[in-house]
Amino acid sequence: MKPRVRSEFIKSGYVFAKSPAEIAKEYGFLEVAMLGSNENPSPPSDKVLRAAAGELSGVNRYPDPKAAEFHAALRKYICDAPVVTSGLGMDGVIETVIRTLIEPGDKVVISTPTFSMYGLAAKAASACVVNVSRNPDFTVDIASFLHEAKDAALSFLCTPNNPTGTVTPVKDIEYILDKIDGVLFLDCAYVEFSDTDYLPLLSSHDNLIIGRTMSKVYGLAGLRIGYAFVPAWLEAPYAVAATPFTLNRVSEAAASAAVSESSYRESFIAHVRKWRDIFMTEIPFPVYLSGANFILIDTAPRSGDGSAEFLAKNGVLVRSCTSFPGLGDTFIRVSIGADWENERFLTAVKKL
Ligand SMILES: *Cc1c(COP(=O)(O)O)cnc(C)c1O
Numbered sequence: 412m413k414p415r416v417r418s419e420f421i422k423s424g425y426v427f428a429k430s431p432a433e434i435a436k437e438y439g440f441l442e443v444a445m446l447g448s449n450e451n452p453s454p455p456s457d458k459v460l461r462a463a464a465g466e467l468s469g470v471n472r473y474p475d476p477k478a479a480e481f482h483a484a485l486r487k488y489i490c491d492a493p494v495v496t497s498g499l500g501m502d503g504v505i506e507t508v509i510r511t512l513i514e515p516g517d518k519v520v521i522s523t524p525t526f527s528m529y530g531l532a533a534k535a536a537s538a539c540v541v542n543v544s545r546n547p548d549f550t551v552d553i554a555s556f557l558h559e560a561k562d563a564a565l566s567f568l569c570t571p572n573n574p575t576g577t578v579t580p581v582k583d584i585e586y587i588l589d590k591i592d593g594v595l596f597l598d599c600a601y602v603e604f605s606d607t608d609y610l611p612l613l614s615s616h617d618n619l620i621i622g623r624t625m626s627k628v629y630g631l632a633g634l635r636i637g638y639a640f641v642p643a644w645l646e647a648p649y650a651v652a653a654t655p656f657t658l659n660r661v662s663e664a665a666a667s668a669a670v671s672e673s674s675y676r677e678s679f680i681a682h683v684r685k686w687r688d689i690f691m692t693e694i695p696f697p698v699y700l701s702g703a704n705f706i707l708i709d710t711a712p713r714s715g716d717g718s719a720e721f722l723a724k725n726g727v728l729v730r731s732c733t734s735f736p737g738l739g740d741t742f743i744r745v746s747i748g749a750d751w752e753n754e755r756f757l758t759a760v761k762k763l
Contacts, residue, residue: 444752451630462668501637576701605702711741725759
Protein backbone atom coordinates (compact mmCIF):
# COMPACT_ATOMS: atom_id res chain seq x y z
CA MET A 412 0.00 0.00 0.00
CA LYS A 413 0.93 3.65 -0.25
CA PRO A 414 1.02 4.86 3.37
CA ARG A 415 -1.23 7.81 4.09
CA VAL A 416 -0.31 9.83 7.18
CA ARG A 417 -1.89 13.14 8.20
CA SER A 418 0.49 15.99 7.40
CA GLU A 419 0.40 17.16 11.07
CA PHE A 420 2.24 13.98 12.11
CA ILE A 421 4.95 13.75 9.45
CA LYS A 422 7.48 16.00 11.14
CA SER A 423 8.05 17.87 14.45
CA GLY A 424 6.30 16.74 17.63
CA TYR A 425 7.02 16.54 21.34
CA VAL A 426 10.73 16.97 22.14
CA PHE A 427 12.03 14.58 24.80
CA ALA A 428 15.06 15.13 27.02
CA LYS A 429 18.22 13.27 25.99
CA SER A 430 18.60 10.04 27.91
CA PRO A 431 20.96 10.24 30.92
CA ALA A 432 22.24 6.75 30.07
CA GLU A 433 23.38 8.05 26.67
CA ILE A 434 25.21 10.96 28.25
CA ALA A 435 26.73 8.86 31.03
CA LYS A 436 28.08 6.40 28.48
CA GLU A 437 29.25 9.02 25.99
CA TYR A 438 31.17 11.14 28.52
CA GLY A 439 32.12 8.54 31.14
CA PHE A 440 30.00 9.52 34.16
CA LEU A 441 28.56 7.03 36.65
CA GLU A 442 25.65 9.35 37.38
CA VAL A 443 24.34 12.30 35.41
CA ALA A 444 22.71 15.37 37.01
CA MET A 445 19.20 15.21 35.57
CA LEU A 446 18.13 18.83 35.24
CA GLY A 447 16.26 18.59 31.95
CA SER A 448 12.66 17.69 32.79
CA ASN A 449 11.67 19.62 35.95
CA GLU A 450 11.09 16.48 38.01
CA ASN A 451 11.29 16.08 41.78
CA PRO A 452 14.73 14.47 42.39
CA SER A 453 13.52 12.46 45.44
CA PRO A 454 11.73 9.12 45.23
CA PRO A 455 8.13 9.14 46.51
CA SER A 456 7.56 8.71 50.26
CA ASP A 457 7.20 5.27 51.84
CA LYS A 458 3.50 5.89 52.34
CA VAL A 459 2.99 6.53 48.61
CA LEU A 460 5.15 3.55 47.63
CA ARG A 461 3.20 1.25 49.96
CA ALA A 462 -0.13 2.46 48.61
CA ALA A 463 1.01 1.87 45.01
CA ALA A 464 2.55 -1.54 45.74
CA GLY A 465 -0.57 -2.60 47.64
CA GLU A 466 -2.62 -2.31 44.45
CA LEU A 467 -0.41 -4.47 42.27
CA SER A 468 -1.95 -7.77 43.32
CA GLY A 469 -5.36 -6.50 42.17
CA VAL A 470 -4.42 -5.41 38.65
CA ASN A 471 -6.20 -8.36 37.04
CA ARG A 472 -9.31 -6.20 37.62
CA TYR A 473 -10.06 -2.93 35.80
CA PRO A 474 -9.67 0.23 37.89
CA ASP A 475 -12.48 2.50 39.09
CA PRO A 476 -13.62 4.36 35.92
CA LYS A 477 -14.49 7.42 37.99
CA ALA A 478 -11.23 7.50 40.01
CA ALA A 479 -13.45 8.40 42.95
CA GLU A 480 -10.80 7.95 45.65
CA PHE A 481 -8.39 10.37 43.96
CA HIS A 482 -11.10 12.91 43.19
CA ALA A 483 -12.27 12.79 46.81
CA ALA A 484 -8.70 13.38 47.99
CA LEU A 485 -8.32 16.36 45.64
CA ARG A 486 -11.59 17.87 46.88
CA LYS A 487 -10.60 17.33 50.48
CA TYR A 488 -7.02 18.59 50.34
CA ILE A 489 -6.83 21.02 47.40
CA CYS A 490 -10.08 22.44 46.00
CA ASP A 491 -13.74 21.55 46.23
CA ALA A 492 -14.49 22.14 42.52
CA PRO A 493 -15.51 19.60 39.85
CA VAL A 494 -12.42 17.75 38.72
CA VAL A 495 -11.33 15.66 35.74
CA THR A 496 -8.31 13.38 35.42
CA SER A 497 -6.26 11.62 32.83
CA GLY A 498 -3.98 8.63 32.84
CA LEU A 499 -1.61 10.35 30.41
CA GLY A 500 -0.62 13.22 32.63
CA MET A 501 -1.87 16.76 32.16
CA ASP A 502 -0.86 16.18 28.54
CA GLY A 503 -3.80 13.76 28.43
CA VAL A 504 -6.11 16.30 30.08
CA ILE A 505 -5.15 18.93 27.48
CA GLU A 506 -5.84 16.49 24.66
CA THR A 507 -9.21 15.48 26.10
CA VAL A 508 -10.29 19.08 26.74
CA ILE A 509 -9.54 19.84 23.08
CA ARG A 510 -11.40 16.74 21.97
CA THR A 511 -14.39 17.79 24.11
CA LEU A 512 -14.57 21.43 23.00
CA ILE A 513 -13.02 21.89 19.57
CA GLU A 514 -14.59 21.32 16.16
CA PRO A 515 -12.34 21.40 13.04
CA GLY A 516 -11.55 25.02 12.18
CA ASP A 517 -12.30 26.42 15.65
CA LYS A 518 -9.87 29.06 16.84
CA VAL A 519 -7.39 28.08 19.57
CA VAL A 520 -5.10 30.80 20.93
CA ILE A 521 -1.74 30.14 22.62
CA SER A 522 0.45 32.58 24.57
CA THR A 523 4.02 31.84 23.38
CA PRO A 524 6.84 30.91 23.84
CA THR A 525 5.44 28.05 25.88
CA PHE A 526 4.87 24.33 26.34
CA SER A 527 4.43 22.58 22.98
CA MET A 528 1.54 20.26 23.86
CA TYR A 529 -1.26 22.82 23.33
CA GLY A 530 -0.31 23.47 19.72
CA LEU A 531 0.37 19.80 18.94
CA ALA A 532 -2.98 18.64 20.34
CA ALA A 533 -4.93 21.53 18.78
CA LYS A 534 -3.43 20.89 15.35
CA ALA A 535 -4.22 17.18 15.71
CA ALA A 536 -7.86 18.26 16.20
CA SER A 537 -7.69 20.41 13.03
CA ALA A 538 -8.12 23.61 15.01
CA CYS A 539 -7.05 26.97 13.65
CA VAL A 540 -4.12 27.76 15.95
CA VAL A 541 -3.09 31.37 16.61
CA ASN A 542 0.10 32.05 18.59
CA VAL A 543 0.36 35.35 20.46
CA SER A 544 3.88 36.43 21.50
CA ARG A 545 4.66 37.54 25.01
CA ASN A 546 6.50 40.79 25.77
CA PRO A 547 10.33 40.78 25.48
CA ASP A 548 10.54 40.13 29.26
CA PHE A 549 8.09 37.19 28.79
CA THR A 550 5.22 38.75 30.69
CA VAL A 551 1.90 38.37 28.89
CA ASP A 552 1.05 41.20 26.49
CA ILE A 553 -2.54 41.38 27.74
CA ALA A 554 -3.88 43.64 24.98
CA SER A 555 -2.58 41.54 22.08
CA PHE A 556 -3.52 38.30 23.83
CA LEU A 557 -7.08 39.55 24.33
CA HIS A 558 -7.25 40.83 20.77
CA GLU A 559 -6.98 37.20 19.56
CA ALA A 560 -8.48 35.35 22.55
CA LYS A 561 -11.64 37.45 22.66
CA ASP A 562 -13.51 35.35 20.06
CA ALA A 563 -11.50 32.09 20.37
CA ALA A 564 -13.18 28.85 21.41
CA LEU A 565 -10.26 27.99 23.66
CA SER A 566 -7.11 29.80 24.82
CA PHE A 567 -4.02 28.48 26.59
CA LEU A 568 -1.92 30.36 29.08
CA CYS A 569 0.75 28.75 31.26
CA THR A 570 1.63 30.24 34.67
CA PRO A 571 4.35 29.90 35.91
CA ASN A 572 5.19 29.59 32.23
CA ASN A 573 7.31 26.77 30.86
CA PRO A 574 10.10 27.50 29.79
CA THR A 575 10.34 31.11 31.00
CA GLY A 576 9.19 30.72 34.63
CA THR A 577 7.05 33.87 34.34
CA VAL A 578 4.11 34.20 36.74
CA THR A 579 1.02 36.05 35.46
CA PRO A 580 -0.72 37.96 38.28
CA VAL A 581 -4.17 36.72 39.37
CA LYS A 582 -5.74 40.08 38.54
CA ASP A 583 -4.54 39.82 34.93
CA ILE A 584 -6.08 36.36 34.60
CA GLU A 585 -9.32 37.66 36.06
CA TYR A 586 -9.30 40.56 33.59
CA ILE A 587 -8.82 38.11 30.69
CA LEU A 588 -11.61 35.81 31.94
CA ASP A 589 -14.02 38.73 32.12
CA LYS A 590 -13.29 39.78 28.52
CA ILE A 591 -13.27 36.50 26.53
CA ASP A 592 -16.22 34.67 25.01
CA GLY A 593 -14.60 31.20 25.13
CA VAL A 594 -12.73 29.06 27.64
CA LEU A 595 -9.29 29.72 29.18
CA PHE A 596 -7.10 26.72 29.99
CA LEU A 597 -4.68 27.89 32.67
CA ASP A 598 -1.76 25.46 32.86
CA CYS A 599 -0.62 25.44 36.49
CA ALA A 600 1.89 22.56 36.32
CA TYR A 601 4.31 24.56 38.51
CA VAL A 602 1.92 26.68 40.58
CA GLU A 603 2.91 25.00 43.86
CA PHE A 604 6.39 26.58 43.59
CA SER A 605 4.99 30.12 43.20
CA ASP A 606 3.28 32.42 45.66
CA THR A 607 0.17 32.57 43.51
CA ASP A 608 -3.19 30.81 43.83
CA TYR A 609 -5.69 30.92 40.97
CA LEU A 610 -8.17 28.47 42.52
CA PRO A 611 -10.40 31.21 44.01
CA LEU A 612 -11.19 32.36 40.44
CA LEU A 613 -13.05 29.09 39.79
CA SER A 614 -16.09 30.01 41.86
CA SER A 615 -16.66 33.27 39.98
CA HIS A 616 -15.81 32.16 36.41
CA ASP A 617 -17.46 29.32 34.49
CA ASN A 618 -14.99 29.68 31.59
CA LEU A 619 -11.85 28.69 33.53
CA ILE A 620 -10.04 25.33 33.51
CA ILE A 621 -7.06 24.95 35.85
CA GLY A 622 -4.75 22.15 34.73
CA ARG A 623 -2.43 20.57 37.30
CA THR A 624 -0.17 17.53 37.46
CA MET A 625 1.24 14.93 39.85
CA SER A 626 4.47 14.91 37.79
CA LYS A 627 6.31 17.87 39.23
CA VAL A 628 6.01 18.77 42.93
CA TYR A 629 4.47 15.38 43.84
CA GLY A 630 7.27 13.34 42.28
CA LEU A 631 5.05 10.95 40.29
CA ALA A 632 6.12 11.80 36.71
CA GLY A 633 6.65 8.13 35.90
CA LEU A 634 3.02 7.26 36.68
CA ARG A 635 1.48 9.84 34.27
CA ILE A 636 -1.28 11.50 36.30
CA GLY A 637 -2.75 14.88 35.42
CA TYR A 638 -5.93 16.53 36.59
CA ALA A 639 -7.88 19.73 36.16
CA PHE A 640 -10.41 21.73 38.11
CA VAL A 641 -13.18 22.58 35.67
CA PRO A 642 -16.52 24.41 35.48
CA ALA A 643 -19.44 22.14 36.43
CA TRP A 644 -20.83 22.07 32.86
CA LEU A 645 -17.64 20.42 31.55
CA GLU A 646 -17.50 17.42 33.89
CA ALA A 647 -20.05 15.22 32.07
CA PRO A 648 -19.07 15.90 28.41
CA TYR A 649 -15.39 15.45 29.33
CA ALA A 650 -16.21 11.99 30.68
CA VAL A 651 -17.95 11.12 27.41
CA ALA A 652 -15.01 12.34 25.28
CA ALA A 653 -12.26 10.79 27.44
CA THR A 654 -10.62 7.43 26.88
CA PRO A 655 -12.24 5.01 29.37
CA PHE A 656 -10.32 4.20 32.60
CA THR A 657 -8.14 7.27 32.77
CA LEU A 658 -6.15 6.34 35.86
CA ASN A 659 -4.98 2.81 36.63
CA ARG A 660 -5.13 1.10 40.02
CA VAL A 661 -1.50 1.81 40.89
CA SER A 662 -1.46 5.44 39.78
CA GLU A 663 -4.74 6.24 41.54
CA ALA A 664 -3.56 4.75 44.84
CA ALA A 665 -0.22 6.58 44.64
CA ALA A 666 -1.83 9.89 43.71
CA SER A 667 -4.45 9.68 46.46
CA ALA A 668 -1.78 8.98 49.07
CA ALA A 669 0.45 11.77 47.72
CA VAL A 670 -2.12 14.57 47.89
CA SER A 671 -3.05 13.64 51.45
CA GLU A 672 0.50 14.08 52.65
CA SER A 673 2.10 17.52 52.88
CA SER A 674 5.64 16.98 54.21
CA TYR A 675 7.20 15.53 51.01
CA ARG A 676 5.73 18.36 48.95
CA GLU A 677 6.55 21.13 51.44
CA SER A 678 10.17 20.09 51.83
CA PHE A 679 10.68 20.07 48.05
CA ILE A 680 9.07 23.51 47.74
CA ALA A 681 11.41 24.89 50.44
CA HIS A 682 14.40 23.26 48.70
CA VAL A 683 13.37 24.82 45.35
CA ARG A 684 12.97 28.30 46.84
CA LYS A 685 16.40 28.13 48.48
CA TRP A 686 18.17 26.96 45.32
CA ARG A 687 16.23 29.31 43.04
CA ASP A 688 17.75 32.24 44.94
CA ILE A 689 21.22 30.70 44.73
CA PHE A 690 20.84 30.07 40.99
CA MET A 691 19.59 33.64 40.41
CA THR A 692 22.68 35.15 42.05
CA GLU A 693 25.40 32.67 41.00
CA ILE A 694 24.66 31.95 37.35
CA PRO A 695 26.97 34.26 35.36
CA PHE A 696 24.41 34.89 32.56
CA PRO A 697 21.10 36.75 32.28
CA VAL A 698 18.39 34.77 34.10
CA TYR A 699 14.64 35.35 34.28
CA LEU A 700 12.61 35.65 37.47
CA SER A 701 10.97 32.24 37.96
CA GLY A 702 7.99 31.05 39.97
CA ALA A 703 8.75 27.43 39.03
CA ASN A 704 11.33 24.73 39.84
CA PHE A 705 13.49 25.71 36.86
CA ILE A 706 15.32 28.75 35.55
CA LEU A 707 15.59 30.05 31.99
CA ILE A 708 19.12 31.21 31.13
CA ASP A 709 20.28 33.22 28.13
CA THR A 710 23.74 31.87 27.28
CA ALA A 711 24.32 34.23 24.33
CA PRO A 712 26.50 34.39 22.32
CA ARG A 713 26.67 30.62 22.75
CA SER A 714 23.67 28.72 21.34
CA GLY A 715 21.32 26.77 23.60
CA ASP A 716 22.36 23.55 21.84
CA GLY A 717 26.06 24.37 22.29
CA SER A 718 25.57 25.17 25.99
CA ALA A 719 23.56 21.99 26.60
CA GLU A 720 26.28 19.98 24.86
CA PHE A 721 29.02 21.61 26.97
CA LEU A 722 27.07 20.90 30.18
CA ALA A 723 26.44 17.30 29.10
CA LYS A 724 30.21 16.85 28.76
CA ASN A 725 30.38 17.97 32.39
CA GLY A 726 27.79 15.41 33.47
CA VAL A 727 24.77 17.74 33.59
CA LEU A 728 21.62 17.20 31.54
CA VAL A 729 19.68 20.43 30.83
CA ARG A 730 17.11 21.41 28.21
CA SER A 731 18.21 23.42 25.22
CA CYS A 732 15.28 25.67 24.34
CA THR A 733 15.89 25.93 20.60
CA SER A 734 12.76 23.83 19.96
CA PHE A 735 10.47 26.41 21.64
CA PRO A 736 9.10 28.53 18.77
CA GLY A 737 9.26 32.23 19.51
CA LEU A 738 12.27 31.98 21.79
CA GLY A 739 15.72 32.86 20.45
CA ASP A 740 18.19 30.01 19.99
CA THR A 741 20.53 30.97 22.86
CA PHE A 742 18.47 29.73 25.82
CA ILE A 743 18.69 26.75 28.15
CA ARG A 744 16.24 25.68 30.88
CA VAL A 745 17.70 24.19 34.03
CA SER A 746 15.66 22.35 36.68
CA ILE A 747 16.44 22.61 40.37
CA GLY A 748 17.58 19.14 41.38
CA ALA A 749 19.25 17.51 44.37
CA ASP A 750 22.08 19.41 46.11
CA TRP A 751 24.88 17.53 44.32
CA GLU A 752 23.21 18.06 40.94
CA ASN A 753 22.80 21.80 41.49
CA GLU A 754 26.39 22.11 42.70
CA ARG A 755 27.75 20.24 39.69
CA PHE A 756 25.68 22.45 37.41
CA LEU A 757 26.92 25.70 39.01
CA THR A 758 30.53 24.60 38.72
CA ALA A 759 30.02 23.71 35.05
CA VAL A 760 28.01 26.80 34.05
CA LYS A 761 30.72 29.06 35.42
CA LYS A 762 33.13 27.45 32.93
CA LEU A 763 30.81 28.03 29.96
C1 LIG B 1 5.25 18.93 32.71
C2 LIG B 1 4.18 19.81 32.19
C3 LIG B 1 2.85 19.39 31.99
C4 LIG B 1 2.30 18.03 32.08
O1 LIG B 1 2.91 17.09 32.67
P1 LIG B 1 2.29 15.64 32.74
O2 LIG B 1 3.48 14.86 33.15
O3 LIG B 1 1.77 15.27 31.38
O4 LIG B 1 1.20 15.70 33.76
C5 LIG B 1 1.91 20.29 31.57
N1 LIG B 1 2.22 21.55 31.36
C6 LIG B 1 3.46 22.01 31.53
C7 LIG B 1 3.74 23.43 31.28
C8 LIG B 1 4.48 21.16 31.93
O5 LIG B 1 5.72 21.63 32.04
